[in-house]
Amino acid sequence: MNKQLLLGAEAIAQAALDAGISGVYAYPGTPSTEITEYIQKSSQAKEPFVRAAWATNEKTAYEAALGMSYAGKRSLVCMKHVGLNVAADAFMNSSITGIHGGLVIVVADDPSMHSSQNEQDSRVYGKFAMIPVLEPANQQETYEMTRYAFDLSEQIALPVLLRIPTRLSHSRAVVTRTEVRPQNDLVPSKEKGKWILLPANARKNYQQLLEKQQQLASLSESSPYNRIMEGTGKKAVIAFGIGYNYTMEVIGSYKLQIPLLKISQYPLPEKRIKAFCDQYDDILIVEEGYPVYEELLKGYFVNRKFRGRLDGALPRTGELSPAPLAIALGLSTSETKPIPAIVASRPPMLCQGCGHRDLFDALNMAMESYPFKQVFGDIGCYTLGALPPYNTISTCVDMGASITMAKGAADAGIRPAVCVIGDSTFTHSGMTGLLDAVNDRSPITVIISDNDTTAMTGGQDSAGTDKFFDICKGLGVEEKHIRLMIPLKKNLDENKAILKEELDYDGVSVIISQRECVQTLKKKSKVKKADC
Amino acid sequence: MQKNIIIAGVGGQGILTIASIIDLAAMNLGLHVKQAEVHGMSQRGGAVESHLRISTEEIYSDLIPLGKADLILSIEPMESLRYLPFLSPEGVIVTSTELYENIRNYPDKTELLNEIRESASCLLIEAEKLAAETGNAKTYNVAMLGAAAPHIGIEATELEKAIATYFAGKGEKIIETNLNAFRLGLDNAQK
Missing domain, CATH: 3.40.50.970 (Thiamin diphosphate (ThDP)-binding fold, Pyr/PP domains)
Incomplete structure (x- = not known):
């Protein structure tokens, strides 16, 4: 156990x-x-x-x-x-x-x-x-x-x-x-x-x-989590957090005797670091993330004995792995097979049957006649509407930014100023932005693509489920400009018409596009089956 | 003993079932295990892989170093090639031949299978056919595990025990069907 x-x-x-x-x-x-x-x-x-x-x-x-x-x-x-x-x-x-x-x-x-x-x-x-x-x-x-x-x-x-x-x-x-x-x-x-x-x-x-x-x-x-592994020679490694694993992997597979200081607790143990660094001429700093402590150890006048992500000894971006570490330690890595040219990239995409798909179909059609085709987007599965075949979404910055960026763009003169935000993202950080737009009478069309869940992360409860109409009304959106639509193929014409009406409205409108996530629906029906 | 295995597929295909069964078997044998998975955005129909490492010694890196994988076990043929840089010169590819075509520029099947044959020592399995033989299409992944069993570094009987544990909550019939799929895969590998 x-x-x-x-x-x-x-x-x-x-x-x-x-x-x-x-x-x-x-x-x-x-x-x-x-x-x-x-x-x-x-x-x-x-x-x-x-x-x-x-x-x-x-x-x-x-x-x-x-x-x-x-x-x-x-x-x-x-x-x-x-x-x-x-x-x-x-x-x-x-x-x-x-x-x-x-x-x-x-x-x-x-x-x-x-x-x-x-x-x-x-x-x-x-x-x-x-x-x-x-x-x-x-x-x-x-x-x-x-x-x-x-x-x-x-x-x-x-x-x-x-x-x-x-x-x-x-x-x-x-x-x-x-x-x-x-x-x-x-x-x-x-x-x-x-x-x-x-x-x-x-x-x-x-x-x-x-x-x-x-x-x-x-x-x-x-701290017992900061410790030294003894070794020989004038080269050494200071490995932070998971950087220790990659260092140990390379030490093991190349049978190295390189001294290693592992750091897992901050602030830095200054005395230990100094005593360690004084013994060696060439120290590789292995950090997962930014070269935060490499920069600190190098100092303003750059002490050249420290190498790492900052001077290009390790790649500046991306997660660490054993190969670049071996190269940074001057070891030769064996040649590897390339990925054959026949392999096509397979990016993530919206699920078959997903309601966001039907929303984007309707929205693309409703937007056809306008010169500006920007749709301000947000963080969630629907960000994938930026990819083909939809190419609907124009921005993705931070949680809630779709509404406020649309507002700013509307203030600058963009018409229609339309944004798509998920239900969970709306309650996370969208509501305050909507209040700004209401108070400022900024002409924006907010589409809440409500699938009853926090979908991208695997279907967690969403804070606003069943409350969106009331929330928007409470924030001051006029009741007749809070519209509901069900994103299904059979409703395409009707949905297009609803979108078009609100895109043409010179004020704040909200369209709640409501259909349950197909993934959570599948999970629920599995649970139901098991209960029978 | 150390075995490095890349399990590959498309998000939603269920590669983690295979990984979990191997994990269980390895843990029962008291081996060290590390298994890195993909969660999040790629799970929506994108390429996904799991790095699975089992060893009698302590394992450090969660990621398999380039050129150090003993096996690429793929439940989609094109995905088997995506991780080729990880495969060791002696490494083996075991892949199903059924295409998962959710992209427009999916390559030609014959060319793709030829490329796999030229890339490494490989075993191509019509997993859908095997799963159909068991009467349950969902045993596809376990059939593939059976086909790859000789390269995993764990006895087939231990993997079978792990299958029984993994499906224990689903009843005897599901356990039997999956064991059947595993053996069909294994028989294919030994042909």
């Missing part, structure tokens, strides 16, 4: 349950979604109860987790890297308030952008907030470090950021569990000033945060 084959994401979830969390707060986002899903399905989360329903966005998730911490309980908050941009206000200020019950924030980065708009490195955020960052290398360490993160958070009274990349989150290995710790008692924080960030208090708290930095550094100095 103690040994399980777990994804890195699942190892975090299991560790958090075993560490006695009382709640997990999250908005779905690849590669972080499986953490919360695991807790939602775990029988261990039923008694004692661990709350685990999806939040509307990462900011609401973060704040709720902080509230649970205030009450004295342990809480976990999870998101993908770009989700931390949404939660950044709460995150940055929570390092000033500090925490009460242990609070761990897991951020799953996506180097190589397998399912993301950028490959931002969340370690920068950790440094920015001046809190400890933990970066495990493998699944077992992920389990152990998640548990450690909660203890550390309570020890130093700060949130702790645990960072994992896609490759660790979505890779399985055998994990050994340790004893379950009970949940914390309900003992709300009594430290008043700490939580009220009026300038006078905030200055005090900030000073305390600065004073804690030395303690954080000394914890890194003695």
Whole structure:
């Protein structure tokens, strides 16, 4: 029972349950979604109860987790890297308030952008907030470090950021569990000033945060997760997080004796790093993500003994793998077969029978007669409407940007200014933008492509299901310009007419294009069958 | 012993069933396992692969290094070639021959199969036919696992045990049908 084959994401979830969390707060986002899903399905989360329903966005998730911490309980908050941009206000200020019950924030980065708009490195955020960052290398360490993160958070009274990349989150290995710790008692924080960030208090708290930095550094100095593997020669490697795995892979397959310093806990253990670096002439810095610490170690006047992503020894972008590491260490790699020319690329596409398809068919036809054919898009499956055969979507930037970009474009004179946003994305970050448009009377047509779910990440509950008409009405959209349509082939003419009417309307209109996601429909019918 | 296996297919085809069965068998034998999967956008009809590594020694990289895969097990023929840079000079391709044509510029089938034959030592399996023989088209993946079984580094009997565990929740009949598919695949490999 103690040994399980777990994804890195699942190892975090299991560790958090075993560490006695009382709640997990999250908005779905690849590669972080499986953490919360695991807790939602775990029988261990039923008694004692661990709350685990999806939040509307990462900011609401973060704040709720902080509230649970205030009450004295342990809480976990999870998101993908770009989700931390949404939660950044709460995150940055929570390092000033500090925490009460242990609070761990897991951020799953996506180097190589397998399912993301950028490959931002969340370690920068950790440094920015001046809190400890933990970066495990493998699944077992992920389990152990998640548990450690909660203890550390309570020890130093700060949130702790645990960072994992896609490759660790979505890779399985055998994990050994340790004893379950009970949940914390309900003992709300009594430290008043700490939580009220009026300038006078905030200055005090900030000073305390600065004073804690030395303690954080000394914890890194003695951390068992930062360690040296002895070797010989004048060349060495400093490997961060999962970079350790690739380094060990190359060391193993080439039978190298190269000294290696593994770093998995930040802030940097300065003394250890200095003692290590003083011994060698040529040091390869292996970081998954940005060359954050390579830049720091090189310094402003560039110490040439450090090599890495910054000077091109390793590729500047994309996730690491053993081959470029071997090349950076001056090793020859064997020739590999190329991909034959006959292989065509196979990009992702909308599912057969998907409602977004019928929406794009109708929208393309409705847009035909206009000179401007921009359709502002958003984040979700429907972003695939940017690809052939539809070529409908013109933009994809960040959650909710479709509505506000359409508004700005409308303000500049673009007619029609139309945007497509999914149901879950709308409640995540679209509602406030719609209110802006209503207040400013910006002539935009907002199409909420509502499939009853957060589809791209695998069909999680969507916060606004069955509430869209009321939400839009409540935000001030005129009732007669909130239209409903069912995106089906048989409704094509009718839908085209609805779209056309609203595209021609010189004000804010919303069209709710409503049909359930074919994937969740399939899942439901499977469950139904099993129940019979 | 170390085996590096790339399992390839198209999002939605269910390559993770194959990976999960091998994982189970390896774990039962006390072997080290690492299995990297693809979640997210590519699952929508795009190319997907899983890097599966099993070993008697500790495994570090979740990704198989280029040129180090012993086996490419593909449940779609064109996808078997996409990961060729990972295949070792002695590596083997085991692929089904049924096309999954969800793109316009899908290559000609005869040319494609010839290219596979020229690329590496390979075994081409009409998996749909095998699955049909079991009376359950869904056993397609398990039939392919059977066909690749001699190259996995785990005894077929251990894989069969893992199949029984994997489908345990679905009843005896489903277990039997899948074992049948596995054996049909294995017989084809041994012909």
